Amino acid sequence: xxxxxxxxxxxxxxxSRRSRLHPLKMLMYIGLGSLVMMFVxxxxxxxxxxxxxxxxxxxxxxxxxxxxxxIVVSSLTLHAAYGAFKREAMGVYKGLLLVSFLLGxxxxxxxxxxxxxxxxQGVPLKINPSGDFIYAISWLHALHVVGxxxxxxxxxxxxxxxRIRKTPARQLRLELTMIYWHFVDILWIYLIIFLSLQR
Amino acid sequence: xxxxxxxxxxxxxxxxxxxxxxxxxxxxxxxHGDKYRSNFVSHYVFxxxxxxxxxxxxxxxxxxxxxxxxxxxxxxxxxxFPEESLAWIKPVLGKWITVNSDGIGTLQxxxxxxxxxxxxxxxxxxxxxxxxxGTFSNLLIPLMIGARDMASPLLNMLxxxxxxxxGTIMFASxxxxxxxxxGGWVAYPPLSALPQAMDGSxxxxxxxxxxxxxxVVSLLxxxxxxxxxxxxxxxxxxxxWRLPLPIWAFFVTAILGLLSFPVLTSAFFLLMLDRGxxxxxxxxxxxxxxxxxxxxxxxxxxxxxxxxFLGHPEVYIIILPxxxxxSEVLSVNSRKPIFGYQAxxxxxxxxAFLAFxxxxxxxxxxxxxxxxxxxxxxxxxxxxxxxxxxxxNWIATLxxxxxxxxxxxxxAIGFVSMFISGGLTGIWLxxxxxxxxxxxxxxxxxxxxxxxxVAAFFGMFAGIYHWFPKMYGRFMNKTLGNxxxxxxxxGAYCVFWPMHYLGxxxxxRRYYSFDNFQAFGHFxxxxxxxxxxxxxxxxxxxxxxxxxxxxxWKGKKVTExxxxxxxxxxxxxxxxxxxxxxxxxxPTVQRWAYDYSKDGIDHLSQLQPPLExxxxxx
Numbered sequence: 001x002x003x004x005x006x007x008x009x010x011x012x013x014x015x016s017r018r019s020r021l022h023p024l025k026m027l028m029y030i031g032l033g034s035l036v037m038m039f040v041x042x043x044x045x046x047x048x049x050x051x052x053x054x055x056x057x058x059x060x061x062x063x064x065x066x067x068x069x070x071i072v073v074s075s076l077t078l079h080a081a082y083g084a085f086k087r088e089a090m091g092v093y094k095g096l097l098l099v100s101f102l103l104g105x106x107x108x109x110x111x112x113x114x115x116x117x118x119x120x121q122g123v124p125l126k127i128n129p130s131g132d133f134i135y136a137i138s139w140l141h142a143l144h145v146v147g148x149x150x151x152x153x154x155x156x157x158x159x160x161x162x163r164i165r166k167t168p169a170r171q172l173r174l175e176l177t178m179i180y181w182h183f184v185d186i187l188w189i190y191l192i193i194f195l196s197l198q199r
Numbered sequence: 200x201x202x203x204x205x206x207x208x209x210x211x212x213x214x215x216x217x218x219x220x221x222x223x224x225x226x227x228x229x230x231h232g233d234k235y236r237s238n239f240v241s242h243y244v245f246x247x248x249x250x251x252x253x254x255x256x257x258x259x260x261x262x263x264x265x266x267x268x269x270x271x272x273x274x275x276x277x278x279x280f281p282e283e284s285l286a287w288i289k290p291v292l293g294k295w296i297t298v299n300s301d302g303i304g305t306l307q308x309x310x311x312x313x314x315x316x317x318x319x320x321x322x323x324x325x326x327x328x329x330x331x332x333g334t335f336s337n338l339l340i341p342l343m344i345g346a347r348d349m350a351s352p353l354l355n356m357l358x359x360x361x362x363x364x365x366g367t368i369m370f371a372s373x374x375x376x377x378x379x380x381x382g383g384w385v386a387y388p389p390l391s392a393l394p395q396a397m398d399g400s401x402x403x404x405x406x407x408x409x410x411x412x413x414x415v416v417s418l419l420x421x422x423x424x425x426x427x428x429x430x431x432x433x434x435x436x437x438x439x440w441r442l443p444l445p446i447w448a449f450f451v452t453a454i455l456g457l458l459s460f461p462v463l464t465s466a467f468f469l470l471m472l473d474r475g476x477x478x479x480x481x482x483x484x485x486x487x488x489x490x491x492x493x494x495x496x497x498x499x500x501x502x503x504x505x506x507x508f509l510g511h512p513e514v515y516i517i518i519l520p521x522x523x524x525x526s527e528v529l530s531v532n533s534r535k536p537i538f539g540y541q542a543x544x545x546x547x548x549x550x551a552f553l554a555f556x557x558x559x560x561x562x563x564x565x566x567x568x569x570x571x572x573x574x575x576x577x578x579x580x581x582x583x584x585x586x587x588x589x590x591x592n593w594i595a596t597l598x599x600x601x602x603x604x605x606x607x608x609x610x611a612i613g614f615v616s617m618f619i620s621g622g623l624t625g626i627w628l629x630x631x632x633x634x635x636x637x638x639x640x641x642x643x644x645x646x647x648x649x650x651x652x653v654a655a656f657f658g659m660f661a662g663i664y665h666w667f668p669k670m671y672g673r674f675m676n677k678t679l680g681n682x683x684x685x686x687x688x689x690g691a692y693c694v695f696w697p698m699h700y701l702g703x704x705x706x707x708r709r710y711y712s713f714d715n716f717q718a719f720g721h722f723x724x725x726x727x728x729x730x731x732x733x734x735x736x737x738x739x740x741x742x743x744x745x746x747x748x749x750x751x752w753k754g755k756k757v758t759e760x761x762x763x764x765x766x767x768x769x770x771x772x773x774x775x776x777x778x779x780x781x782x783x784x785x786p787t788v789q790r791w792a793y794d795y796s797k798d799g800i801d802h803l804s805q806l807q808p809p810l811e812x813x814x815x816x817x
Contacts, residue, residue, distance in 0.1 A: 021431070023350035023351070023427050023428075023431045023432060024350065024351060026350070026427045026430065026431055027350055027351055027354070027423050027424065027427045030423040030426050030427060030457065031419070031423045033457060033458075034419050034422075034423070034457045034458070034460070034461045035461065036461075037457070037458050037459075037461040037462055038461035038462065038464055038465050039465075040462075041461065041462040041465035041466070041505060041508070042465045042468075042469075045465070045469070045480075045501055045504075045505060048501060048504070049480075049498065049501060052498065054496050125476060125477070125478065126476075126477050126478055126479070126493075128496060129478070129479060129480060129496050129497060132472070132478040132479065132480065133480075135478075136468065136469060136472055136478070136480075140468060
């Protein structure tokens with residue numbers, strides 16, 4: 001759309017903005033701040049609820065820990081893809097981009113298996129808020145991963161269908177996607193550490 | 200006032216100053232200006248221009264305000280005149296009015312609760328949050344900081360359309376056969392968490408939740424845009440300490456929203472799971488129709504904590520934009536610099552900070568530990584300090600000023616009056632001991648209607664009358680405006696002042712009828728008085744609506760760029776600015792926004808470079 005094009009126009013932006021940070025990146029960071037608040041609220045609610053007793057103790061399925069590795073690796077490959085894009089090594093870029101996208105899908109699938117494991121080990125939904133919280137928090141996180149996957153999917157499509165050249169607008173779009181993807185990655189690391197410490 | 204009159208040559212005109220000192224960002228070389236105005240749909244409907252989006256927010260907000268106010272009239276009539284027939288509204292309300300054998304129509308009690316709930320939801324979220332902040336942040340941020348548009352015009356457009364869809368869903372819920380949600384605008388569980396709890400808790404509550412989640416999306420899309428634009432797109436010379444006060448207010452408002460609305464979303468997320476999936480975050484040991492539900496281990500207090508963590512900052516999200524607007528309008532219309540500019544900024548920041556650590560004062564009677572309540576009492580009372588600083592500064596700005604009385608300045612002065620009246624009762628309610636008597640009574644209703652309802656509306660009216668010329672290139676009718684002000688000022692006090700007495704006597708809020716309470720029987724007359732005052736006050740608001748739409752097409756035309764001799768940048772644009780706001784270069788800012796009556800000169804625009812012999816510049 002035209003507005004995206006105008007805000008992505010480097011000539012206009014270079015002259016009329018104050019910070020070296022691009023306005024859309026700043027927009028992204030501030031938006032992520034609000035997502036942080038959402039999860040802070042959920043984890044605070046978790047702590048408060050846990051303190052008031054009637055709390056089921058159980059261990060977190062191993063699959064959740066393994067999955068942490070999956071999403072961290074996908075973050076790293078996406079970062080490497082970005083490096084390749086900047087060097088204009090477009091073949092490498094396309095390969096790494098696809099790997100990151102597939103790892104992202106693997107993460108969601110493995111999360112799903114994690115929920116099944118959780119239910120199988122005797123913590124189905126609705127038995128105790130202790131388990132419900134894990135489902136709720138990881139569902140909401142997975143929802144945000146799916147949002148990131150949608151952005152990655154478009155990036156992959158564009159990379160494989162169009163002839164790719166390095167333009168400032170493309171680079172900015174890729175950076176925005178990458179910032180968000182790193183965010184859901186770091187968010188998961190926080191959540192898994194939180195959930196394993198607050199057992 | 201003047202100490203020394205400068206003898207320098209006449210001041211240069213604003214457009215000459217922009218030509219001389221402004222800088223060329225090559226904005227108009229790209230011809231994207233035309234894209235925005237290519238056809239009716241992209242100009243008036245899916246517009247990405249901040250000025251058009253502002254008008255969309257305002258007019259949508261006005262529609263909601265009329266709907267919300269009409270609801271309050273219906274339940275006020277039932278409350279004030281329970282023995283009179285309401286059969287004449289039956290064509291509109293249908294089955295919600297039951298007509299008995301004598302032909303007397305009364306409002307269904309269930310629908311009374313639905314109306315009270317919807318009135319609160321609509322006014323708080325759709326009018327005073329989205330309507331007020333959406334209108335003025337959009338209109339003024341780019342114009343006052345010298346930006347071409349928002350950081351992301353696309354997200355800005357989406358912000359409006361999420362608001363619109365959210366409103367449509369809420370509106371649709373009014374027509375459900377089971378009625379809209381009726382458990383109070385705070386949507387406490389269990390009434391909100393159990394679809395079978397009451398009629399409105401089923402489909403009505405589902406639509407209510409979806410609507411509010413979409414509204415939060417809208418507010419966040421708007422908010423991140425406002426913050427980024429203020430931080431990143433200020434023109435040359437516009438340091439943070441030269442920002443006009445409305446911009447500071449909108450900026451801090453957006454930060455408050457950004458930190459608190461996501462928490463509300465979390466609360467709603469858990470609420471949806473309780474409703475739809477059967478978890479027990481908020482529910483425990485509940486019997487419906489004699490049968491125990493299998494929800495165990497939840498806590499309704501948890502919801503209240505999450506809700507009020509948003510809910511309290513929310514009242515400042517509503518009132519801060521009004522603070523900013525009133526500061527600007529008072530300064531321009533008293534031809535004096537705003538008194539204590541930095542104190543005004545720091546008090547906004549202090550209020551915003553304190554807003555996050557007082558939420559439990561809404562829960563003193565919900566079983567909060569009294570020792571913890573003390574903590575919240577102290578911080579609540581401390582809010583009086585920055586609030587008093589602001590009130591003092593507004594009065595000091597007016598003091599000795601060459602005041603111009605027009606609808607905008609009258610509403611700004613009225614705002615100060617309302618804010619004092621409502622703020623003082625806040626000090627009562629902030630005490631957990633007094634709250635034992637006053638909680639859930641009409642005293643609370645009086646307090647928050649005056650301090651954040653009427654006061655925020657006054658700020659909004661001041662802003663609309665003041666910036667209407669910037670929106671439409673015409674003035675609103677001054678006589679109708681003055682009439683609107685006096686009618687509203689007197690009317691609002693007549694509606695809400697008596698409620699303090701009702702509340703101190705212990706009359707509970709939200710009750711459909713007091714027939715069974717002998718102690719409250721003698722308040723019948725007072726209830727009638729309030730209802731009549733409310734109807735009359737509503738009539739005066741219709742004057743405003745007529746004035747607004749009449750003036751869009753028939754108002755007196757603005758003939759000069761700067762009709763108020765104001766200093767801020769929005770008055771240096773053409774009378775009706777096109778896309779990009781300034782036709783040529785962007786202005787460069789040389790001073791703060793409040794050089795009124797300085798060194799004997801009536802006003803010095805923010806574009807004026809320092810003059811010879813000028814006393815210290817800001």
